[in-house]
Amino acid sequence: MHLPLKHKLATVLLVLSTANAVSNTALAATNEQFFPLANYRVGAYASSGIPVWAGMIDYLRYINEVEGGINGVKLVWQECETEWTAEKGIECYERFKNGLNGAPVAVYQPNGAPAAYALADKAAADKIPLITLGYGRTEATDGSVFPYNFPVMLTFYSEASAVINYIAQREGGLDRLKGKKIATVYHDSAYGRETQSPLALLAEKYGFENIQIPVADPGNEQSAQWRQVRQLKPDWVFLRTWGVSTPVAIKTAARFGFPVERIIGDIWASSDEDVLPTGEAGKGYLALTPYPGGSEFEIHKRIKQHILDQGKSDLKDPKSFGSVYYNSGLVNAAIAVEAIRAGQQKFGHRPLNGEEGRWGLEHLNIDEARLKAIGFYGLMQPLKLSCSDHEGGGAAKVQQWDGSRWTLITDWVQADRETLRPLIEAKSNAYAKEKGITPRSCASED
Amino acid sequence: MNQHSHSLPASYDAAPLELTRRAWPWPLLTLLLVAFVLIPVLGDDYWLNAILIPFLILSLAGLGLNLLTGYTGQTSVGAAGFMAVGAFATYSLLLRVPGLPLPLALVGGGIIAAGVGFVFGIPSNRIKGFYLMVTTLAAQFFLEWVFTKFPWFYNYASSGTISAPRLELFGYDLHSPLGRYLLVLTSVVLLTWIAVNLVRSQIGRNWMAIRDMDTAAAVIGISVDRHKRLAFAVSSFYLGVAGALWAFAYLGTASASSFDINRSFQILFIIIIGGMGSIAGNFIGAAFISLLPLLLNQIGQGLLSGMVDAGQLQNLQKIIFGMLIIWFLVKEPEGLIRLLANLGERLKAWPLRF
Structure with a gap:
């Protein structure tokens, strides 16, 4: 009983190896x-x-x-x-x-x-x-x-800036941001934390109140977070969740009575899969994306x-x-x-x-x-793109979910990249120092 | 005087002492020679970076957990948490203590992990088995949370990740794949050598006595609590070093999520499949867990790509891998190392079996 099995195995292996060799040479x-x-x-x-x-x-x-x-x-x-x-x-x-x-x-x-x-x-x-x-x-x-x-x-920095610029558009100008409350509900991970420093800088510049509310991974229970949102009554919520935490956030927000038209999802909370499970609750949800549906x-x-x-x-x-x-x-x-x-x-x-x-x-x-x-x-x-600028664009469109599909409601909303550049340079210089890299001179590149 | 056919055995005094004289461990020496000389000469980047380095580090992590679970009998699902401590501690030492050489930073990271392991081992005084496992699960989640929550641990980087500040030893840059391979190999060989001796020593024998029956061990005068905590500390030291190597010699970067619960399970599976209470079993288990999926993947890619839907092909590999695990564990519940030992015994008698 053992021998035929081994025999078969050997044949299979032989066939496998020859098939592999043939397919490799055929693709030169x-x-x-x-x-x-x-x-x-x-x-x-x-x-x-x-x-x-x-x-x-x-x-x-x-x-x-x-x-x-x-x-x-x-x-x-x-x-x-x-x-x-x-x-x-x-x-x-x-x-x-x-x-x-x-x-x-x-x-x-x-x-x-x-x-x-x-x-x-x-x-x-x-x-x-x-x-x-x-x-x-x-x-x-x-x-x-x-x-x-x-x-x-x-980048995540530009994303933060674009969302603030969009809110300013809706409020009627950057000067109208003063005194507004903007809450960021974020996935508590490296990804979620990335927008903290640019938002702090922008809050200082425009005078809005910057509220940060973390959601622990994976985020399938968010009552505490949205109760907090309800207490603080922010004017806008910037939703930086991911995967399962996005539909849960939208549904929980509806349960606590926070208007869904005031929630702006970020690039990783902007897909069809994020809103389809929310049903009625997701109607009117806004999302920022560099590649609209x-x-x-x-x-x-x-x-x-x-x-x-x-x-x-x-x-x-x-x-x-x-x-x-x-x-x-x-x-x-x-x-x-x-x-x-x-x-x-x-x-x-x-x-x-x-x-x-x-x-x-x-x-x-x-x-x-x-x-x-x-x-x-x-x-x-x-x-x-260029040697000194590896990001390029820095703009996003805002789309709104109508219950079955996304409709675009803005043209490209541009991020204020000049304001954020010093932050980026500080970080990249710190990285260069930590790793002992001498930055190349972009002026000498053609 | 016909010496050959009529001589009696020599008296005991004159007999050669075969028992105490050690034979040269030729297979082991050959293996080391291959690992230190042949592989650096022949291996390319793919073999070093993608296969050998992770295999060696996982073996080391398995070894660490095996000291605790396989030798002392304390089940733990917090292995990755202690790896994270080692990684973040080594990073902190390299970053904040200028001029600290790499080996010392690794040892330091290991010692800090050992301290944390010791603390999380204290409940083992009172609780056993599944209940102890739950406390190690808590350790896993707590440590992961700590390294996400407090930015000091990752030097306030915006992305929450750490990366190796400098990998150099006596002026040599260890950043190349070969350098990192040799660093990992040297650490693994040294620590394995220590572990082999440790489990043969008084401490190791006490651990095994506790594993087999802790009441009996206490009766014969072994300090059970102290040895359990010691096992936690030593195990965490190994895991800490493995974590630091995983972060800096393999990935080059790490965040708390590199050491999530799945990593803990992976290491637990390595020792279950390789063999509990065995040193060599860790290497075989790590090879099985980390290399077999790659092999399946290469076979699948070479044979069936284009013919079968790519997503189904991936799922198929998972199914085959899972079935192999079940098949091996049904065949030999004590792990692959036992399977190999049995095979060796049978080969010794082959072909003149009776």
């Missing part, structure tokens, strides 16, 4: 750019991740099949499961950093805060730029200290025609097409593609390595004309 690359997909399809955050990867893969397919690659350079990608953890994230990065069958890596998206922090130094040592959209180290905006980290579009943008028409309708989409649930997370995947992929395109203008139409990818990112300039050309106008803000 010539003119290909590797696009690593460090993603999470299992674990606690899988449900939010899955539409993001669909957006990314659909866009990469669109670039390959409709546009014939980036200036003729085809994209290849491979997935690696991180489970949103640092250690799996490191494993994926190490697996991918030398490219795939000769196709090099130009930019890397860690897709997860723990991995982004863990990879910051490693990627700098390996000269591979990390793109972190809407998360990651805020102080990495200062590219002179963090040459390989790109917290593009909207909606499927009427030009890129959606193109992807629908060439990918979705051809049955080539990675989406499991077609209803997610145009959801906030799907669109974030599109925007993430588009930034990477445009950075490679920018790099190709200097280095020629060929696959780029990490150093060349960084050059491309630092010379990335997606203006309105370019946004219209690639079909992202309205979905993505103009983005111009």
Whole structure:
């Protein structure tokens, strides 16, 4: 009885190993750019991740099949499961950093805060730029200290400033903020605490009362917090929760009678999945996002025609097409593609390595004309990066939930980045000192 | 005079003392030679950073917990909390004590963790078994909370994360993968050597007596409470060093959430699967827990990618991994080390079994 089993096992192993060898040799690359997909399809955050990867893969397919690659350079990608953890994230990065069958890596998206922090130094040592959209180290905006980290579009500091500017819009001007009460209900974690220092600075500048109310992880019971909100009667609540704590917050707020139209969710509390479980309570909820939901943008028409309708989409649930997370995947992929395109203008139409990818990112300039050309106008803000500015945009739109979908109620609300810059520089200088880094001179970069 | 066929055995006085003379431990020496010489020469970044460094650190953490759970019989699910203490304490020492060499900072972090472990071990005087486990669970959550709540521990960084200020030893920069690998390997080898001797010493034997039956141990004159607390302290020392290495030699950065309850469970599983009350079992358990998923992943990626939906492929690996754990534990509840020992015994008799 034992022998046949062993025999079978040996045969299976043999078949496995030969199949592996064949598939490896068949993929020998010539003119290909590797696009690593460090993603999470299992674990606690899988449900939010899955539409993001669909957006990314659909866009990469669109670039390959409709546009014939980036200036003729085809994209290849491979997935690696991180489970949103640092250690799996490191494993994926190490697996991918030398490219795939000769196709090099130009930019890397860690897709997860723990991995982004863990990879910051490693990627700098390996000269591979990390793109972190809407998360990651805020102080990495200062590219002179963090040459390989790109917290593009909207850092947590800019997010705080944008929300204050939006409230000022609603109140009728920045001078009207004086004496207002703005409460921040935040997930008590590294992510939740990031906005404390910029909000303190802005409160001092504009004279509003800055109230900070923590919610312990995971946040599925928030009566105490919202009782406190009810007592303090703030004019606005800035909701910086995450995952399960967002719908719980909205429902608890309704129970304590706090008006939902006065709650503004942040970038990680702005997806369809955050509000769908709230039912009636979520109607009128506001949220800030650099990649609004909606499927009427030009890129959606193109992807629908060439990918979705051809049955080539990675989406499991077609209803997610145009959801906030799907669109974030599109925007993430588009930034990477445009950075490679920018790099190709200097280095020629060929696959780029990490150093060349960084050059491309630092010379990335997606203006309105370019946004219209690639079909992202309205979905993505103009983005111009440089050596000293690794963030670029710093704007967000505010969307409102009507019970079934998001409607945009503002144009881009710009953050006051000049006011926050000294804070960022203080942090980046402290980091440089702690690590013994000599900041490079951005004036000498071309 | 035919010496060969007719000689009698020599008298006791003249007989060679085989019992006391130690044979050279050739397998162990070969292993060390491979680890210290061959792997640094052959290993690439992926092997060092993604496979060997985490494997060694998890083995060390397993060893720490095994001293407490496997040798002294005190169940703990707070292992990651003590790792966090070690990581944050080492960070504080490196940051706030200028000129402190790295080994001393690691030892210091371990000693501080040992102190905290000692304090959380005090309830073991009165409570046992599952009840004690609950206090260690409390330790886990309390410590995690402390390192999120008080910004002093992470030097007021906006993100609540700590990162290694400097990894250097006698002027050598240990930041390269190889440097970090050698740092981890040296620490693990030294601490394992100490542990092997510790469990063979009077203290180790007392621990095992307490594990087997604490009333009997008290009757024969072992100070049970003192030895339990000592086990907590020593175990936490090991976990503290492992935590510091995890933060600085592996991740390069850490926050309280790097040491959450899942890490505690992971370490508990390492010792359950590897083998309670065994030193080598920790290494086998750590290999099983940390390396097997990678192997499954590589096989899955190489064979089935494109054919099976990516999400289902990931879930499939989890299922296979879980089934393997169950299968091994059903086959041998005492852990993989016992399975290997049995296999060794059978191989000795092979093929002339009767």
